[in-house]
Amino acid sequence: MTTPAYAAILDGTADDLFSVLGPRADGDARRLTVFAPDASQVSAVVGDSTVDLDRDPGDTAFFTGRIPEDGPYRLRKTGPDGATLEHHDPYAFGPVLGELDEHLLAEGSHGRLWEALGAHVMEHEGTYGTHFAVWAPNARRVAVVGDFNGWDSRRDVMRRRRSGIWEIFLPDLGEGTIYKYEITGPDGTVLPLKADPVGFGGQHAPENASIVRDIRGYGWHDGDWMQSRAARNDREAPVSVYEVHLGSWKRDATQNDRPISYKEAAEELVAYARDMGFTHIELLPISEHPFDGSWGYQPVGLFAPTVRHGPPHEFRDLVDAAHRAGLGVILDWVPAHFPADAHGLGHFDGTHLYEYADPREGFHRDWNTLIYDFGKPQVANFLSASARYWIEEYHADGLRVDAVASMLYRDYSRNDGEWVANKDGGRENYEAIDLLRRVNTETYGDDPSIMTVAEESTAFPMVSRPVDQGGLGFGFKWNMGWMNDALSYMGEAHEHRRYHHHKLTFGLSYAYSENFILPISHDEVVHGKGSMLGKMPGTEAEKFANLRAFYGFMWGHPGKKLLFMGQEFGQSHEWNHAGQLDWHLLDTPAHAGIRDLVRDLNRLYREMPALHRLDTDPEGFGWIDVDATEASVYSWVRKGTGDDAPVLVAVNLSPQERSSWDLGLPRSGTWREILNTDAGIYGGQGRGNMGQVTATDTPAKGFPASARVTLPPLSAVMFTPAA
Incomplete structure (x- = not known):
């Protein structure tokens, strides 16, 4: 030697x-x-x-x-x-990774990347231990450090592979081992200790090491759900999503205001969402993240459920319980950016490995975060594998991709001269477009029963159209235009609404250009925007009536539904991620009434095919009266297929009752009033049509029949034929 x-x-x-x-x-x-x-x-x-x-x-x-x-x-x-x-x-011990793994990792085509990289508890050459593997192609040296070696980077230096992967099998280590990587950059600089990019677990913030988690061997009990999932996620299915930030849905005041655990959520959240009639729960990002105030939208662990609520198997308990209760679980997934925390992906091996090197491409000033280099094959592989991982390993029913617009456009939130054009001189980010298409192609290719959803705030075409037709390949897209117009209208003083009538009708001019979800999300009740109830004009009673009417309008409108937690009972205050919802409000009849209304709206939406089957097809909608501007009244008919009974929706958004209002109808006879947001059980004054109206063969509004109905002030009513 x-x-x-x-x-x-x-x-x-x-x-x-x-x-x-x-x-x-x-x-x-x-x-x-x-x-x-x-x-x-x-x-x-x-x-x-x-x-x-x-x-x-x-x-x-x-x-x-x-x-x-x-x-x-x-x-x-x-x-x-x-x-x-x-x-x-x-x-x-010899290497664990084989030549095929190396080849696929090097070219960025390893479909199950998480099975090669990260920390895997296994038996290797007859010995129990953990295999560590990390991509750091430009590093001079990589070592695994932790309590097991006194954080001494001289002891467990990893083996360099030709693919740029470093690996080592450390015998006798297993579940719960805390570790990081010490990386020496190409210039000899020893970098801050790094968490594992493909780690399956992490420490509770502000601690930030990775934790070895053995994710094998979970016993799922959701076989019936998985077999029926395709029908439940279909465009013709009723999809009503309850959006939840798990850290602030409920907290335990007896334990230092501790957020609810995955196992507690598997009982309480699942039971509540099922009782409320939602079809899906959507979780704000549960990927590991260092900063509570990012709500998970600045993740460092795209393969690790946050330990804030428990270890990985307990997160599986939540998903499994939701499935057994007939609820889907959609996860918010964030490939648009990542934080610059020293232990994260930024400058990972001493180079701009994961992020674009040029800050005009690689830095988000709005969020003070870094942007993935979507054109680098290994980075694209890392991201697409993360999407597939959550669906396969955690049985996620869908992914909602955050901030898609920021990915699609190179000049997003940038002034002239502050961005880099694409190869054709344009603003589109071809590499990000290719990544999104790859993610959708691979996830749907693995299992066509899942759904992917884009939060995309521009008019980028064909977001929810198949890749082979030139689209991005998402199953659904959030309808941000509808949301902005609808909330703008609802915030107008009652006497001014007649000047903004078109804001509630314009959405139908493009309602079928995409497969839309109508979102009232967390973004609308934070950062000074107030609560949904607080957006409404008028007296306190009128605020509640407005909110009830708006929900009736929303559930009667074409498109799947999404409501952020707390808004289903009229949360009074703006959302606070550091506290729980104001559950005590449910002791107040007005708030309990809104809860009961949302429950009934979800029930009707599920039970009446006309309200969901043709959500994405123009054949399922027809205006009755689109121009009742002075009265602030809107009416339309929703249709299903075959023998599905139609549903008539009429909304009066003025504070005056409209009695003897002529409504055109598709047929004569008795029509049942199946919903009235002014009903006493919802906190209203009980005005309406005594449960039904009779339509005659008198034509009106281009329909062969008509009826005179009462439209209570600030209300929505729905009718369907009695037989």
């Missing part, structure tokens, strides 16, 4: 310890070299034999000796205090 090799190990610059440490053939035996700077004696235990190794006279941290040629061995180290520790030698 040469002194320079020892010296490099001692000073932490050696990058290939496998060529120095471990066993080597030596005639009819093996020559074993061990680095043990804190040991006074080292022995090798081979079968029933114990061989004391000699301390090198020049470098006292090294021990060497001849051991038998065959058989596994363990190292027994004796410290200065006489205490002994026995373990396997990590430098006795």
Whole structure:
């Protein structure tokens, strides 16, 4: 052994310890070299034999000796205090990753990347331990550090592979091991310790190390759900989404205001969402993230459920419970940006490995975050594999992709001269477009029963159209235009609404250009925007009536539904991520009435095919009266297919009752009033049509029949034929 090799190990610059440490053939035996700077004696235990190794006279941290040629061995180290520790030698084990893994990782086409990279508990060469693998192609040296080696980066230096992957099998380590990577950059700079990009678990913020999690062996009980999922996620299905920030839905005041756990949510949240009639729960990002105030939208762990609510298997408990209750689970997934925290992906191996190098491409000033280099094959592979991971390993029923507009356009939120054009001189980010198409192609290719949803705030075409037709391939898109127009209208004073009548009708001019979800999301009740109830004009009673009428308008309008938590009972205050919802408001009849209305709207939406079956087809909608501007009245008919009964929706958004209002109808006869937002059970005054109206063969508004109905002030009513 040469002194320079020892010296490099001692000073932490050696990058290939496998060529120095471990066993080597030596005639009819093996020559074993061990680095043990804190040991006074080292022995090798081979079968029933114990061989004391000699301390090198020049470098006292090294021990060497001849051991038998065959058989596994363990190292027994004796410290200065006489205490002994026995373990396997990590430098006795060969590589885990095969040539195919290397090839696929190098070219960015490894469909199951999480099975190759990260920290995997396994048995390797007959020994239990954990295999660590990380992509750091420009690093000079990578070591795994943690409590198990005293955070001494000289001990467990990883093996460099040709693909730019570094790997090592550390025997005897398993579930719960805390670790990070120490990486030396190409210029010799030792970087801040990094968390594992493909780690399956992490520490609770503000601590930020990765944690080995054995994600194998979960026993799912959701087979019936998985078989029926395609029909439940279909464009013709009723999809009503309850959007939840798990950290502030409920908290335990008896335990220092602790957020609800995954296991508690599996009971309480699932039961509540089911009782309320929602079909899906959508969780704000549960990927591991360092800053609570980002609500998860600045993740560092795209393969790790946040430990804030429990370990990975307990997150699976939540999904499994939702499925057994007949609820889908949609996860918010964030490929648009990531935080610049020192332990994260930024400047990961001493270069701009994950992010664009040019800050005009790679830095979001709005959010003070970094932007993935979508054109780099390995980065695109990392992101697409993350999407597939949540669907496969956690049975997620869908992914809602955040901030898609910021990905599509290179000039997003940038002034002239502050962005880099594409190769054709335009503003579209071709690489991001390709990534989104890849994600949708691969996820739907794996399992066509899932759904992907885009939060895309521009008029970018064909977001929810198939890739082979030139679209981005999403299943659905949030209708941000409808949301902005509708909330703008509802915020107008009652006497001014006649001047803004078109804001509630314009959405139908493009309602079928995409497969739309109508979102009233967390973004509308934060950052000074107030609550939904607070947006409404008028007296306190009128605010409640307006909100009830708006929900009737929303559930009667074409498009799937999404409502953020708290708005289903008229939360009074703006959402606060650091506290729980104002559940005590449900002791107030007006708030309980809104809750009961939303429950009934969800029930009608599920039970009446006309309200959901043709949500994305213009054949399912027809205006009755689109121009009742002075009265602020809107009416339309929703239609299904075949023998599906039609549903007539009429909304009066003025504070005056409209009695004897003529409504055109598709047929004569008795029409039942199946919903009235002014009903007393919802907190209204009980005005309406005594449960039904009779339509005659008198034509009106282009329809063959008509009826005179009462439209209470600030209300929505729905009718369907009695037979």
